Amino acid sequence: MRTFAYRTADDVTQAVTTHGADDQVAYVAGGTTLLDLVKLDVMRPTQLVDINRLPLGEVETLDDGRLRIGATVTNTELAHHPEVKARYPLLSQALLAGASTQLRNMATTAGNIMQRTRCPYYRDASAACNRREPGSGCDAMHGINRMHAVLGVSDQCIATHPSDMCIAMAAIGATLTLEGPDGKREIAFNDFHRLPGDQPEKEHELRPGELITYITLDTPIEGAGAYYLKLRDRASYEFALASAGALVSIQDGVIHEARLALGGVATKPWRSHEAEQALHNQPAAVSTFEMAAEAAMQDAVPHEHNAFKIPLARQAIVRALREACKDAENANEPR
Amino acid sequence: MDTQVIGHRTPRVDGENKLTGRADYTTDWYVDNMLHGYPVPASISHGTLEALDIEPVLAMPGVVAVYHHGNFPKLYRSPSSQAHQDQVSEVRLPFEDERIHYDGQYVAMVVAERYEQARAAAHALQARYHQDSGARPGLLETREDGRPLESEGGLRGDPDSAYERAPVKIDHVYAIAPESHMQMEMHATLAQWRDDRLIVHESTQGVVYQHKAMARIFDMPEEKVEVISHYIGSGFGNKLFMWPHAVATAAAARELGRPVKTVLSRQQDMASGGNRPASRQRLRLAADEQGRLLSMRHDSTTETSFVHPYVDSVGTPTLNLYACDNAAISHHLLEVNHGTPCPMRAPGEVSGIYALECAMDELAIALDMDPLELRRRNYSYEDPTKGLPWSSKHLDTCYDSAARRFGWERRDPRVGSMREGDEILGWGMATSSWTAGRQPCMARVELRADGTVMAACGTQDIGTGTYTVVAQTVAELTGVPLDRVEVRLGESSLPAGPLSGGSMATATTLPAVAAAVRAAIDELKEVATDEDAPFTGADPDGLAFRDGALADEQGKRVAFDDLLSGQKLGSVSGDGQAAPGDEQNQYSFRSFGAHFVEVRWDPGISRLCVSRVVSSIDIGRAVNPVTARNQVEGAIVMGIGMGLFEKLDYDPRDARLINNNYSDYIVTSHADMPEIDVELLDNPDYAFNEFGARGVGEIGLTGIAPAIANAIYHATGKRIRDLPITIEKLMEP
Numbered sequence A: 001m002r003t004f005a006y007r008t009a010d011d012v013t014q015a016v017t018t019h020g021a022d023d024q025v026a027y028v029a030g031g032t033t034l035l036d037l038v039k040l041d042v043m044r045p046t047q048l049v050d051i052n053r054l055p056l057g058e059v060e061t062l063d064d065g066r067l068r069i070g071a072t073v074t075n076t077e078l079a080h081h082p083e084v085k086a087r088y089p090l091l092s093q094a095l096l097a098g099a100s101t102q103l104r105n106m107a108t109t110a111g112n113i114m115q116r117t118r119c120p121y122y123r124d125a126s127a128a129c130n131r132r133e134p135g136s137g138c139d140a141m142h143g144i145n146r147m148h149a150v151l152g153v154s155d156q157c158i159a160t161h162p163s164d165m166c167i168a169m170a171a172i173g174a175t176l177t178l179e180g181p182d183g184k185r186e187i188a189f190n191d192f193h194r195l196p197g198d199q200p201e202k203e204h205e206l207r208p209g210e211l212i213t214y215i216t217l218d219t220p221i222e223g224a225g226a227y228y229l230k231l232r233d234r235a236s237y238e239f240a241l242a243s244a245g246a247l248v249s250i251q252d253g254v255i256h257e258a259r260l261a262l263g264g265v266a267t268k269p270w271r272s273h274e275a276e277q278a279l280h281n282q283p284a285a286v287s288t289f290e291m292a293a294e295a296a297m298q299d300a301v302p303h304e305h306n307a308f309k310i311p312l313a314r315q316a317i318v319r320a321l322r323e324a325c326k327d328a329e330n331a332n333e334p335r
Numbered sequence B: 001m002d003t004q005v006i007g008h009r010t011p012r013v014d015g016e017n018k019l020t021g022r023a024d025y026t027t028d029w030y031v032d033n034m035l036h037g038y039p040v041p042a043s044i045s046h047g048t049l050e051a052l053d054i055e056p057v058l059a060m061p062g063v064v065a066v067y068h069h070g071n072f073p074k075l076y077r078s079p080s081s082q083a084h085q086d087q088v089s090e091v092r093l094p095f096e097d098e099r100i101h102y103d104g105q106y107v108a109m110v111v112a113e114r115y116e117q118a119r120a121a122a123h124a125l126q127a128r129y130h131q132d133s134g135a136r137p138g139l140l141e142t143r144e145d146g147r148p149l150e151s152e153g154g155l156r157g158d159p160d161s162a163y164e165r166a167p168v169k170i171d172h173v174y175a176i177a178p179e180s181h182m183q184m185e186m187h188a189t190l191a192q193w194r195d196d197r198l199i200v201h202e203s204t205q206g207v208v209y210q211h212k213a214m215a216r217i218f219d220m221p222e223e224k225v226e227v228i229s230h231y232i233g234s235g236f237g238n239k240l241f242m243w244p245h246a247v248a249t250a251a252a253a254r255e256l257g258r259p260v261k262t263v264l265s266r267q268q269d270m271a272s273g274g275n276r277p278a279s280r281q282r283l284r285l286a287a288d289e290q291g292r293l294l295s296m297r298h299d300s301t302t303e304t305s306f307v308h309p310y311v312d313s314v315g316t317p318t319l320n321l322y323a324c325d326n327a328a329i330s331h332h333l334l335e336v337n338h339g340t341p342c343p344m345r346a347p348g349e350v351s352g353i354y355a356l357e358c359a360m361d362e363l364a365i366a367l368d369m370d371p372l373e374l375r376r377r378n379y380s381y382e383d384p385t386k387g388l389p390w391s392s393k394h395l396d397t398c399y400d401s402a403a404r405r406f407g408w409e410r411r412d413p414r415v416g417s418m419r420e421g422d423e424i425l426g427w428g429m430a431t432s433s434w435t436a437g438r439q440p441c442m443a444r445v446e447l448r449a450d451g452t453v454m455a456a457c458g459t460q461d462i463g464t465g466t467y468t469v470v471a472q473t474v475a476e477l478t479g480v481p482l483d484r485v486e487v488r489l490g491e492s493s494l495p496a497g498p499l500s501g502g503s504m505a506t507a508t509t510l511p512a513v514a515a516a517v518r519a520a521i522d523e524l525k526e527v528a529t530d531e532d533a534p535f536t537g538a539d540p541d542g543l544a545f546r547d548g549a550l551a552d553e554q555g556k557r558v559a560f561d562d563l564l565s566g567q568k569l570g571s572v573s574g575d576g577q578a579a580p581g582d583e584q585n586q587y588s589f590r591s592f593g594a595h596f597v598e599v600r601w602d603p604g605i606s607r608l609c610v611s612r613v614v615s616s617i618d619i620g621r622a623v624n625p626v627t628a629r630n631q632v633e634g635a636i637v638m639g640i641g642m643g644l645f646e647k648l649d650y651d652p653r654d655a656r657l658i659n660n661n662y663s664d665y666i667v668t669s670h671a672d673m674p675e676i677d678v679e680l681l682d683n684p685d686y687a688f689n690e691f692g693a694r695g696v697g698e699i700g701l702t703g704i705a706p707a708i709a710n711a712i713y714h715a716t717g718k719r720i721r722d723l724p725i726t727i728e729k730l731m732e733p
């Protein structure tokens, strides 16, 4: 048990001021990542700023058609929100594939983006881990690395970003609104998470004290079909071994626009531009999906126990694309 | 036997207590002046504790003491004898010396005023270790085979030459990863010393065993130790015998003169509170062209820790499941730097039956024969090891009934031939079996003037329904309704009862309770025929007890409560005991069943699920069909975990446990549940006991994992011999 101070805030300014630029302070939303890691002695904040009272609990459609999600909207609310179900089914599917009902009831949108890796050595304070303790080494590199990443890895860290929700956001495209001691700014969702490189402890672009206030989804692709496929050891309450989120629009049997993002296999929510290129203007057929899958995984680097993730991810991609195409065709059919 | 209560669906009599929070689990106990213990686990698996930085921790809020090898009181090891019922899970006492034999072994225990304070101090305690090189990783990470155990061997006929001569044979090695019990309720102890008496609340499957072991360890008369366990959040075997946390807690309470409660964390429970040991098993089977077994050989190795030689007897089913004149088993034991293993639901046999039933499937394929037909052709009509007839064996009915309900005759034996859209169906089956045991047992029953009946026995209900079946027995024999029957279990001061283990509790306890009921009724008849009593002068033997009343042949009837009140008596009581007898020399007792499993394999995305399980199990009479079915259904779910998910992951480099929590150690989730169709045959086994009941707690688990593995082969053509069957194994070319 480490003692820490606990503060609440009623609005964004107050939260940001209370937090300051101190890196010993942490915002707490649902607490499902943070409190877990505090108990494991992995995160050691001296002060928490509770943001649950902030007026960031709404989901609204903006005039330009984009969807603006408040940071503290829960995963459950978001997954079942009528606008999300109707216009962003990929996001709803991905959210519902994550964690369990109980966790989703607590987990928030910003908290989900900020969740930490599930690498067991990261979560064991007595193991060597560059992400937790820069320069200490990486016990996963030659250890039990079955759950680890094959894309975006470095020789410092091979941990996956475990989120499902973020895979949908990576495919849909989104903008984060941040507010911190130095004011307000925006950043594209796909620029937010960082690759481990030689600084795995720097997981994202948030500056000290910055708060995520909103996540604004790009306008949906017209007529696109959507499918999120999560492959995992058991059917629920389990992180992905490989997941694929696909958005595809088709015209006359040819893929007009495609978005593909991958989970469970990469060190950050992984948008595969290589796959998207391979799909563009190609017939909506299995052979195309297979080429896209090849392209997506061509730079994958396996370690001792996770080589199977490469073919598994390819399978996830092919199936997700097939189902997304079916969905697109159904959507196009006059009802 | 025509029954009114026994054999009828009866809701748990303790259900309301559990649902309303009145059930007092060990952790629920708070007593005055109580302190909290929190063990400090080693973070290396092989080496020496060099230093503990105690001073700063003693200065932390609420900390009262820190015990370790330097200041722990001198105690005695328990002889750990099954015959004397003082068996323990780990013979090494806590903090005996500085040696560390496994990750999670306790190097100290902090005692503090509050739980959070004890935990904080335990986390803060700095330990310095000398880590020895060469920690021995798990059995499955090495090629070593350990030492042979002659006592575990068995031989009949001449299996080796029969194997040589046979026309059809198979020879394969099967492996099972170590598993965790993952019981809901953690190990927990509350120890209090009152004068020179030790009172322990423990979540245990054996109050009597723990009471005796405590007496040995603290070198005190047995009658001065009491162990209490009213409610247990299950155990699956890891609460059969006492673990070191209980000893450390009782010692701390004595030293400090205050009650101490210790509740293990999930991490500690998984690292140092027992596991099913890994096994490696080589099976050689040979048959003639008609599929008659000519030779069976089962050579196995299991692992244990360096501090306790636990042996999981995996070979036994091979000696008695099928008729075969030539059979041999052998066993090796390998010490590894893991926490000590212990029995886990259907210990030994569930692992052995996994290997045997996969091997039978492989033999059937080699013979080009239906796997069910192969089992029928080797049906054993008597116990091949003892040469005694089975008391009551209806495995053939199980095969017929389960196969029919499953639709087995529609099975196309060609691999991958049964397609449905993206999916391929795989159908597999296996035999299920568990020995039927019984122990000596005592019980007491009181008929009370307030119209209630109390039955007491020093066994315990680990969640399986023992309270309910004892109440049913009393209600059956007295005619008193269930809501007027009080059952007391879970105290070592009650008449000595059995462990809740080995599926023996029901068959052991009920006959003793019945004897006690009869003794109490006899006592009542004595009272009733005394002077100035309702039946003065009558022959006690001429009176009958029915529907809560004594009656004579003339039709005079007096309810027992009226009778007692009239005689100004609060109660009469009877002591009963029962033990296995001569029937053990006439019959062999075992339960049998069959599982049929359907898996769905989607090769396009390497996704496998168990979609259907159809089982028929013969357990003799199901005393309570509700709780009995619950046991089998739960076992099926557990078996899916064993087959597909469960594995304690130890890092092979340093033998440290990596997945010590419910998130990373994967058990079956609701979404993985198949459609389950369980039939319990109702063939009372009166040779075994007067109620015809064998046990039901374990048998359901045996045979599930091999039926899954066999179904997977049928769907995929991949014969995976190592459990669990995870996705990557199915993806290998």
Ligand SMILES: Cc1cc2nc3c(=O)[nH]c(=O)nc-3n(C[C@H](O)[C@H](O)[C@H](O)COP(=O)(O)OP(=O)(O)OC[C@H]3O[C@@H](n4cnc5c(N)ncnc54)[C@H](O)[C@@H]3O)c2cc1C
Pocket (backbone or CB within 6 Å): A026, A027, A028, A029, A030, A031, A032, A033, A034, A035, A036, A051, A071, A097, A098, A099, A100, A103, A106, A107, A108, A109, A110, A111, A112, A113, A114, A115, A162, A163, A164, A165, A210, A211, A212, A213, A237, A238, A239, A240, B663
């Ligand atoms: C057992 C288990 C299983 C899980 N399974 C899955 C799964 O299958 N798929 C999946 O996707 N997820 C899974 N999760 C993760 C879960 O989705 C995350 O824990 C959750 O989304 C985090 O949200 P939270 O609101 O609880 O965050 P918190 O725990 O409150 O915060 C997490 C982090 O985000 C920071 N933070 C929170 N809000 C803000 C903000 N507005 N601005 C800046 N920083 C902020 C906090 O400081 C902290 O560092 C699982 C979690 C558990 C415990």
Ligand code: SF4
Pocket (backbone or CB within 6 Å): A117, A119, A120, A121, A122, A128, A129, A130, A131, A132, A137, A138, A139, A140, A141, A156, A157, A158, A159, A200
């Ligand atoms: S993979 Fe990354 S998170 Fe895991 S131990 Fe290595 S550095 Fe730490």
